[in-house]
Amino acid sequence: DAWDGEWYRRAYFDDGTPLGSNANAECQIDAIAQSWSVISGAGDPDRARRAMASVNERLVREGDGLVLLLTPPFDKMEPSPGYIRGYLPGVRENGGQYTHAALWNVLAFAKLGDGDRAWELFSLLNPVNHGRTAEEVSRYRAEPYVVAADVYSVPPHTGRGGWSWYTGSAGCMYRVGVEAIVGIYVRAGALHIDPCIPRSWPGYEVIFALQGARYRINVENPHGVNRGVSRIEFDSAPITGDIPILQDGAEHTVRVVLGPGHRQSESE
Numbered sequence: 001d002a003w004d005g006e007w008y009r010r011a012y013f014d015d016g017t018p019l020g021s022n023a024n025a026e027c028q029i030d031a032i033a034q035s036w037s038v039i040s041g042a043g044d045p046d047r048a049r050r051a052m053a054s055v056n057e058r059l060v061r062e063g064d065g066l067v068l069l070l071t072p073p074f075d076k077m078e079p080s081p082g083y084i085r086g087y088l089p090g091v092r093e094n095g096g097q098y099t100h101a102a103l104w105n106v107l108a109f110a111k112l113g114d115g116d117r118a119w120e121l122f123s124l125l126n127p128v129n130h131g132r133t134a135e136e137v138s139r140y141r142a143e144p145y146v147v148a149a150d151v152y153s154v155p156p157h158t159g160r161g162g163w164s165w166y167t168g169s170a171g172c173m174y175r176v177g178v179e180a181i182v183g184i185y186v187r188a189g190a191l192h193i194d195p196c197i198p199r200s201w202p203g204y205e206v207i208f209a210l211q212g213a214r215y216r217i218n219v220e221n222p223h224g225v226n227r228g229v230s231r232i233e234f235d236s237a238p239i240t241g242d243i244p245i246l247q248d249g250a251e252h253t254v255r256v257v258l259g260p261g262h263r264q265s266e267s268e
Contacts (some may be wrong), residue, residue, distance in 0.1 A: 090154030
């Protein structure tokens with residue numbers, strides 16, 4: 001059993017010593033095991049929610065604008081974890097913000113239906129929000145228009161961006177934002193819409209173009225919910241299920257209303 005009491009352990013050494021356990025002096029909690037307990041659907045639902053609460057408590061540092069991969073960083077523990085300890089504590093995978101993994105937390109919160117927390121963490125990771133003031137720029141020291149693969153977490157370099165252009169985090173961030181939060185993606189050749197947004201969003205508009213067709217999608221949130229599609233209209237007519245992708249070169253309108261008594265969800 002990988003459950004450690006308040007989160008999932010990350011791994012075990014050959015001698016059975018756990019990694020990512022409260023019993024460890026270093027790497028007591030690792031984000032990946034927690035987010036993937038939700039993303040994979042393999043975790044017990046109650047435990048998975050508790051695990052993500054532990055991510056909030058142990059790995060999110062609001063004041064520094066960071067979402068850590070693990071804590072505390074590796075330094076001297078035995079058995080040695082190997083390669084990862086080649087980085088200084090708080091740098092890259094070794095207890096810094098590893099942005100790709102941090103985005104899996106965003107995805108996990110969206111899958112749990114917590115659009116408020118998903119958006120808060122997404123905003124925390126957004127590089128634009130690291131370059132709004134001269135103080136932020138001097139701390140971050142990376143381009144505010146590209147997603148950094150990592151951000152350092154220990155003094156004197158806390159908040160400094162690491163690799164910026166050489167990263168798959170940008171593609172992951174785009175997909176998480178569009179698919180998990182805005183809730184628009186293609187599945188089985190059709191357009192599926194299932195947003196998970198902050199309750200404070202009254203609505204938004206998306207222009208989606210694919211295979212010669214253009215879709216103007218308006219999402220309305222009159223009841224201030226995180227999630228739950230109650231009605232979809234395609235070219236002013238109610239529709240159930242996913243929206244067909246037409247190769248007709250025309251513009252189509254899609255109206256999506258969120259609210260109680262929703263008719264579809266990610267799992268349906």
